[in-house]
Amino acid sequence: MDDYAFATVDEYRIDTGDAASDEERVAAELSRQSAKLRATLGMPRFRSLTGDARELARDLVTDATRKKLVQPACAPMGVEDLTGVSQSSFTANGFQGSFTYQNPSGTAYFDRSTLAALKRLLGRGQRIGTVCPSYGRRP
Numbered sequence: 001m002d003d004y005a006f007a008t009v010d011e012y013r014i015d016t017g018d019a020a021s022d023e024e025r026v027a028a029e030l031s032r033q034s035a036k037l038r039a040t041l042g043m044p045r046f047r048s049l050t051g052d053a054r055e056l057a058r059d060l061v062t063d064a065t066r067k068k069l070v071q072p073a074c075a076p077m078g079v080e081d082l083t084g085v086s087q088s089s090f091t092a093n094g095f096q097g098s099f100t101y102q103n104p105s106g107t108a109y110f111d112r113s114t115l116a117a118l119k120r121l122l123g124r125g126q127r128i129g130t131v132c133p134s135y136g137r138r139p
């Protein structure tokens with residue numbers, strides 16, 4: 001397990017309920033998602049977080065890891081398994097069917113609101129800029 005990961009395999013299993021994923025794959029993905037979060041925040045590898053920031057980082061990393069490792073499955077109307085389908089609907093007489101795929105590419109991504117909260121907590125969520133309009137000639 002990476003000492004710089006924001007979550008352990010046990011924390012991942014508690015947070016997500018995923019007991020089926022291989023421990024080595026989970027550990028590797030937690031490490032990758034932690035590196036991605038550090039890059040997003042502009043944090044060096046050796047910096048650690050505490051308190052609320054640590055909890056938000058853990059939530060972001062475990063959630064992104066779950067999105068990468070576990071595809072949602074739906075069992076509509078007697079069909080055994082449709083991996084990746086999060087919602088389905090059918091009509092009877094027209095034999096129409098509709099499936100909605102959640103994250104069909106299997107890409108790991110961070111929840112925007114949690115990431116924004118973490119950035120605000122670390123003082124990185126605001127940008128400051130100035131506008132200096134130039135009218136006419138400069139002195």
